Amino acid sequence: MSRETIPAGTRTSRLLPEDIRSPVLDCSPHPMLIVDGRGNIEYANTALIRTWGLHDASHLVGGDVHRLWKQTDTVDRLLESAMTSGLATNVLDACHSLGTTFPVEIIARRLKSWQNGSVQIAFFVTCVTPEISQLQQELSESKRRLEESQEIAKIGNWELDLQQNILTWSDRVFDIFEVTPVQFGGTYEYFLDLVFPEDRDLVNSSFLDSLDKTRYYEVTHRIHTPTGKLKWVNERCKVFIDCDGQPIRCLGTVRDVTAQVETQRALQIANSQLRSIIDSHNGFVGLLDLEGRLIEINASPFKSNIANRSEVLGRALWETQWFSHHDSNQRKIKSAIQQVLGGRSLRFETTICNQANELVTHDISFEPLLDIEGNIINIATYAVDISQRKQAEVLLRESECFTRSTLDALSAEIAVLDETGIISHANRAWTEFTIACCTYWHTAPKGANYLELCRKAGAIGIKAASRLAQGIDDILEGRCTEFSVEHCCQTANGQQWFLSRGTRYPGGRRVVIVHADITSVKLAELQMEELRNQLVHASRVATMGEMAAGIAHELNQPLAAIRLYSEGGVEGISKGTLNGPELSAMLDKIAGLATRCGQVIRGLREFAMREEPRHVIIDVRDMIHEVLQFMGHECKCSGVNYSLDLGSNTQLVSANPIQLQQVLVNLIRNAIEALADHTRLGRIEICSQSTEDDRNITISVYDNGPGMSSETMSHLFDPFFTTKPSGLGMGLKISQTIVRAHGGTIHCNSEPQIGTTFTIQLPMASNVTNE
Ligand code: ADP
Numbered sequence: 001m002s003r004e005t006i007p008a009g010t011r012t013s014r015l016l017p018e019d020i021r022s023p024v025l026d027c028s029p030h031p032m033l034i035v036d037g038r039g040n041i042e043y044a045n046t047a048l049i050r051t052w053g054l055h056d057a058s059h060l061v062g063g064d065v066h067r068l069w070k071q072t073d074t075v076d077r078l079l080e081s082a083m084t085s086g087l088a089t090n091v092l093d094a095c096h097s098l099g100t101t102f103p104v105e106i107i108a109r110r111l112k113s114w115q116n117g118s119v120q121i122a123f124f125v126t127c128v129t130p131e132i133s134q135l136q137q138e139l140s141e142s143k144r145r146l147e148e149s150q151e152i153a154k155i156g157n158w159e160l161d162l163q164q165n166i167l168t169w170s171d172r173v174f175d176i177f178e179v180t181p182v183q184f185g186g187t188y189e190y191f192l193d194l195v196f197p198e199d200r201d202l203v204n205s206s207f208l209d210s211l212d213k214t215r216y217y218e219v220t221h222r223i224h225t226p227t228g229k230l231k232w233v234n235e236r237c238k239v240f241i242d243c244d245g246q247p248i249r250c251l252g253t254v255r256d257v258t259a260q261v262e263t264q265r266a267l268q269i270a271n272s273q274l275r276s277i278i279d280s281h282n283g284f285v286g287l288l289d290l291e292g293r294l295i296e297i298n299a300s301p302f303k304s305n306i307a308n309r310s311e312v313l314g315r316a317l318w319e320t321q322w323f324s325h326h327d328s329n330q331r332k333i334k335s336a337i338q339q340v341l342g343g344r345s346l347r348f349e350t351t352i353c354n355q356a357n358e359l360v361t362h363d364i365s366f367e368p369l370l371d372i373e374g375n376i377i378n379i380a381t382y383a384v385d386i387s388q389r390k391q392a393e394v395l396l397r398e399s400e401c402f403t404r405s406t407l408d409a410l411s412a413e414i415a416v417l418d419e420t421g422i423i424s425h426a427n428r429a430w431t432e433f434t435i436a437c438c439t440y441w442h443t444a445p446k447g448a449n450y451l452e453l454c455r456k457a458g459a460i461g462i463k464a465a466s467r468l469a470q471g472i473d474d475i476l477e478g479r480c481t482e483f484s485v486e487h488c489c490q491t492a493n494g495q496q497w498f499l500s501r502g503t504r505y506p507g508g509r510r511v512v513i514v515h516a517d518i519t520s521v522k523l524a525e526l527q528m529e530e531l532r533n534q535l536v537h538a539s540r541v542a543t544m545g546e547m548a549a550g551i552a553h554e555l556n557q558p559l560a561a562i563r564l565y566s567e568g569g570v571e572g573i574s575k576g577t578l579n580g581p582e583l584s585a586m587l588d589k590i591a592g593l594a595t596r597c598g599q600v601i602r603g604l605r606e607f608a609m610r611e612e613p614r615h616v617i618i619d620v621r622d623m624i625h626e627v628l629q630f631m632g633h634e635c636k637c638s639g640v641n642y643s644l645d646l647g648s649n650t651q652l653v654s655a656n657p658i659q660l661q662q663v664l665v666n667l668i669r670n671a672i673e674a675l676a677d678h679t680r681l682g683r684i685e686i687c688s689q690s691t692e693d694d695r696n697i698t699i700s701v702y703d704n705g706p707g708m709s710s711e712t713m714s715h716l717f718d719p720f721f722t723t724k725p726s727g728l729g730m731g732l733k734i735s736q737t738i739v740r741a742h743g744g745t746i747h748c749n750s751e752p753q754i755g756t757t758f759t760i761q762l763p764m765a766s767n768v769t770n771e
Pocket of ligand 1: 708723731732733
């Protein structure tokens with residue numbers, strides 16, 4: 001920064017050269033003194049010598065200035081104050097050479113910067129007459145008031161002596177700049193150094209301009225204090241000129257306006273933020289005066305044409321392009337504003353004519369804005385385009401209507417349970433069933449707690465009810481998303497079966513319950529079961545025919561033995577060759593053989609007997625042994641060896657044993673027949689075991705017969721498919737039907753010239769759910 005901020009001429013031309021200073025000052029009627037920085041008198045003019053009653057100045061020059069006054073402390077303060085701030089005044093009692101005192105007013109002024117080491121202080125003395133004393137008192141009173149006012153207004157004042165470039169600050173200015181009197185440089189440049197660098201040009205040019213044009217100026221700028229703070233100050237300055245029109249001094253005030261500037265800036269930011277928030281609002285935001293005229297409006301209603309904003313400001317809202325399309329609309333808006341002026345807030349639907357000249361449904365609201373005393377000062381209005389929402393509402397209503405009529409058209413009973421298990425919605429079928437069948441536990445009207453009903457029915461032993469309650473709980477607690485329970489009940493229409501399914505309602509803790517009447521399906525299943533049994537029975541009877549030769553052989557041998565024993569016994573008795581014990585042993589043998597014949601016949605009868613279908617838990621290994629009691633013999637007769645590998649653990653399945661036996665009989669018989677014309681020694685291997693996951697039991701029947709062609713394989717389970725001249729072609733079909741009815745599967749692996757394996761897989765008893 002240039003130090004040539006104050007014009008050089010202005011600063012120095014008024015200083016008197018040393019050699020002509022004494023004669024000039026001696027002409028002054030007022031006493032004057034010049035002392036150095038330590039208070040030693042350097043010069044005293046003639047008026048002072050005279051006023052103090054001294055003979056000449058020789059006694060004074062070089063001596064201590066304190067000797068001229070009574071109050072040495074006050075003199076010290078005066079000197080110190082003049083040194084630091086450049087100017088100080090006070091009233092002192094002067095000590096006359098005759099020993100008396102008289103009051104004088106002192107103006108002490110620093111002549112040069114005390115910092116450059118050659119400071120001088122000039123004392124201008126005015127003798128105080130009673131009138132002057134009075135005026136001084138008033139002056140000091142007025143100064144005191146001024147200072148107090150400045151203190152209250154937080155204004156400091158300063159003075160710049162342009163001739164000597166001496167800057168004088170009031171205490172308040174020191175406070176504002178946070179400078180101590182010791183730090184203070186006392187020149188214009190010192191002040192300029194404190195101005196924030198970016199504001200220096202502005203401050204300096206304003207100052208120079210005011211000197212140039214000798215006029216008042218005001219500038220607000222930033223300063224940085226020696227303590228590192230940034231402050232805003234407002235400076236006002238007046239320039240004084242001498243009789244030649246040259247500026248000689250400036251008087252100014254300085255005010256700390258940091259708080260105001262910061263508040264203003266915060267307000268500006270808040271305003272612009274508010275403006276951008278309102279402008280970014282998609283709808284219509286307007287501020288109205290009490291006449292309903294638009295004072296402010298956001299940008300959105302203008303879309304790209306924001307220039308139009310100023311055209312609508314000042315117009316009544318109902319007369320603007322958006323609301324003036326219809327009289328009734330205008331009346332509605334006008335009346336709304338009238339009601340808001342009565343203190344009410346209003347909200348209703350209206351149509352607004354948009355930029356494309358379309359009428360669009362809007363949700364509009366009016367709010368009174370109050371001042372702190374509760375008086376309405378403005379009206380705020382907001383309008384949002386709700387045409388899409390309205391459209392969506394219509395679609396939703398239509399969709400709800402469609403859903404309801406669809407649900408009502410369904411024959412299944414459907415209900416929705418809320419998170420507590422209460423039926424919140426039910427379709428027509430549910431309601432009708434509830435009315436028709438009001439005694440059954442699973443019928444409950446809308447509003448009833450279905451979950452509770454299921455729990456209560458479960459508590460009295462109805463298993464299906466407790467499974468339903470458990471399923472609903474699981475869905476509500478998020479443990480599963482669906483379940484199904486089959487149950488049967490006695491209704492007015494007779495026995496009915498239901499499949500109840502529970503599903504999690506999408507997007508909420510609710511459950512959809514659907515009861516489907518599966519009575520007809522169940523009856524069909526039962527009929528199927530009956531037919532299957534009939535078929536199995538027919539198949540068994542047919543099997544018996546095929547077994548007849550083997551059975552005849554089985555019976556023939558013990559019967560022939562019985563005949564021989566009987567004939568031997570008769571002969572022995574008639575010839576008397578048999579004694580009692582021999583006869584008794586012979587009769588025991590006959591009885592044993594007869595028992596064996598009886599066993600064969602009983603087995604045959606049991607096999608042929610028609611039994612009621614029933615499912616029981618059986619060990620597969622026992623079932624295999626039972627089958628081999630009568631099939632084993634057939635194997636022997638056919639020259640086929642068989643082996644068993646049944647494992648050591650129990651292999652429980654839930655099955656109809658007669659049906660399962662029939663499957664095994666069919667497979668063994670097919671194996672025997674396949675081996676009949678085969679040249680190799682026939683071998684059948686029967687295995688059973690549980691699967692690795694312990695969920696199923698597998699039974700396999702292997703024969704080392706000729707195997708099958710791929711053509712035969714592809715028709716294996718077709719009804720009436722046979723490659724045998726006298727075959728029926730139903731054995732494998734019946735077997736497959738039985739296995740599937742038991743929840744299992746049957747597969748075949750066959751390789752020509754290697755052999756054939758049929759494998760059955762059935763669920764283990766623990767994995768079977770008997771509904
Ligand atoms: P059927 O025994 O009356 O022919 P099946 O349904 O029991 O009827 O068998 C159908 C056909 O499957 C048989 O005709 C035979 O061709 C073939 N088949 C079944 N088991 C075997 C087997 N173990 N080895 C070779 N072929 C077999």
